Amino acid sequence: MADLLSNALSSLVSNQRALATTSHNIANAGTEGYSRQEVSFSAQNGTSIGGLTIGSGVKVSEIRRMYDQFAISQLRAATAASSQLEVQHDLATQLDNNLADPDLGLTAFLSQFYNSIQDVANEPASLSARQLFLAEAQTLGNRFNDVSAQIDSLDAEISERVDSAVAEINDLTSQIADINKLLSESSAVVGGGNSDLLDQRDQAILKLSALVNISSAEQDDGSINIFIGRGDALVLGGNSTELSTIRSAEDPARREIVLANNTGFDLTDSLNGGSLGGALSFQREIIDVTRNELGRIAVSVATALNDQNNAGLDLYGQRGQDIFSIAGPRVSQPSSNTGGAALTATITDTTALTAQDIELRFNGASWQAFNQQSGAQITGFTGSGTVADPFVIDGVSISVSGAANAGDRFYIKPTVDAAGSFSVVMTDPSRIAAAAATRSEAVLSNTGSAKISETLVVDPSNPNLMDPVSISFIDATTYQINGAGSFAYTSGNPIVINGNQVTINGIPNAGDSFNIAANTGANGDNRNAMAMAATEDLKNLVGGTQSINDAVGALVGKVAVYTRSTEVNLQAQENLKYLASERQASVSGVNLDEEAANLIRYQQAYSAAAQAISTANDLFQSLMGAFR
């Protein structure tokens, strides 16, 4: 009877515990990261009486935390990948819409701008057409500035994201370290007592994975060590190491991520995955390249039109001036440089310009150039670095003054500031040089059938370009220049004098002559304006393979393809993450129906145990009644 009572009691207690666990499960059905707990019963060892073993009830042997380590690791990896893509997609979509909007994208503004040049060409003397051209130039400039400012603000947003991600990482790693400490102190406690702490830690690690790729290693005492990048420890047992951000030596607007206890070592490039890795890679792969590419387009537009305008004559009859102003390459050096060298860089060849940045290093004997994005060495550049013979690297001429020490380095970003600084400096519409610098004429008394073409300025920088020249024929096959010399004439062959090219066709009579002269008073001439309009189609970019519109298309396409691919990958990765979380939930999640069934099961067992006690009581009462 005593056995009956104690057995029933053990069942009461065990089922009470089971009911408590079930209610804990029900209570946490909606708790994020909660792993359901399951009670295991085991029979207590019986007592032997006269060769018989009689069972002595039940006990709760274990409250198990239901989880699958593999599913958890998979979920972490999928989370890191999908939150990386989410950030990239989010940032890329912003940039994509900015660059390619049919009303706001660069193409629309370039189109209006180049059309306005044609309007000037149609009506070169019209001040209103010229005014419109300057207004369109201004609008184009504003658009370059706007797009550049939007890239800058995206860049700033990324830096903020980096800062807040680093703060979150620090918060999570200290949580993990704290839990490690609690776990190692209580590791002697057996059973499910630590289940909720483990859940919290797993949840913190999952959140950490959403921020950056990590690797983890579980220790014997139950604590977990966390590493990032190339194996730098963030959590070791109960201790965590903070990350911090410092200004980059290369670019003060940029952040470098370092360990708080070792600020000299830049971790930035080794971090990947998660929203931090996504933001950093977007900055490296897209922001830098887009800004440089945009700058290169701005440089090409400005240079082509400035050069062409300088080649012509304005309404005042003077040589044209610059229409646009644009910032040159940005040169910077880290504070670690010890020498006194200073670099001056100018863009001298827009065709050879790339969208990459250049790093120059002095090794004590000579200068070496590297592509800053890829790190690859640039070989085969020319020049000795003096002002007279500068280094010419990718269309940029660089001269060095002062003495550098071994190990000194310089960063040259050729087009980084171009789009942001693109501005119109011309304010007087009469200054637009629509007319060519020179014109040709046939002397009115000519009697032969020979005709001279218009002059084509092939070398605007020729100092004698606008000097008067006469080409006079002494007979049908020989001509003199300015009354001297004797040159053989072939109909249709170009003649180049003082940077002007003309072609004479037909048969001249002796005494016929043609003049080349400064194009004074020619406000009806549109030849230079036509040449400006033609710059739209010149393949002046990327080694002479792309026109301005090609380059804009390539840029828009690049960002759109990037956005598209992050979108597609994000969808795939979200699905993977969903599957991993489904798998994890199917092991660890609470099913309320199951818990309801358990509730009934344990409740019934409890009632049965109570009934057994009642039976024991009845037995006892019967026994007592026998003595009454």
Next chain:
Amino acid sequence: MRIASSQIYGASIRSMMDQQSQLSKTQAQLATGNRIQNPADDPIGAVRVQGLGRSLERTEQYSSNSNILDSRLRLEEETVGNSIEILQRVRDMAIQANNPVHSEESKGALLVQLKQEIDSLLAYANTQDNDGRYIFSGYQNAAPFSYDSNGINYNGDDGQRQLLIGPARTLGDSDPGSKVFMGILDGNGRFATEPDAANTGDAYIALGEVVDNAAFTGGDFSIEFIDSENYRLLDAGGAVVETGVYKAGSEFTVAGMSVSISGTPAAGDQFHLRAAQATDVFSILDNLADAFEIAIDQPSARGQRTSAINNSISNIDQAIDHLINTQSKVGARMVALETQTDINAGANIRIQENLSEIKDLDYAEAISRFNQQMAGLEAAQSVFGKLQNLSLFNYL
């Protein structure tokens, strides 16, 4: 497989969110009619749309350039046509004036009329377009033709603007005045004949023609009459090339040139042959006016006048040819312009078709997709509603 209760909610919500986001995308497509909402929807298509958009705007710019050019060419053609009419009227006047039965009075009236025609011609040569630009001044913006004490002056230059009317296709704007009204070779276009100013007889010389191209040298010759019946032919150096007997209307042939002299020469009269020189319509008409003014009371004057008027008539013929030549060149440009306008219009339609193919929404497909997605969302919502009620706790 075990299912956690949270999975049931999670899966339902996920499916509803998916359907909703697809639905909103389709809705945006239907609202704008654009298949591509963001470039990322179709990167290649989006870049193509940008490129085609520029092509379209360009083609529209070409048509606006063409319209400007068309109106300018029309103006030039009309002006040149009017100038030709003037020259033809003047030619008729010259023929009238050469008729010996005409009285001095009617000749005076002809002179007044001629001066008026010269003024009109000058006005045509200084025509301005709607924007006030002189169409025949080349690149210059000044009245191209003006008179001073030495006669006509050209203030323009040889410039001829080109306008962009198609991809890499330019066409000339109006011709410079130096090419339209000037550069006319006088005489018969090869050589000119004229009486010596000191002639006293009434003989006059005809226009002549080149009969032997190979022999033509362009050198100067003179025919000098020893008396009214004997002549000698001199070259530029004064050497005698030929002597002979003159009969009125007889032909002289030298160095490939053939020319006839009529009337009665006086002893010592000379006629000159020289290579054609470039002249201009105004000088031609001024010379005619000068000829009109010669009084014909003397035989010498009659000869001078007849020769001068004959010369003017041939020069006017040269000028008319020159202007007709210009007119037909303008006409050819107008034809080319019209062809290019058609090409541009065709290109415009083609580009728009391409654009529409890439960016426009297929409404039938989109609406059926929309309905399908809506049905999907409704199904997901109804499933969620039903699942939500399923709980064992309801039976406890």
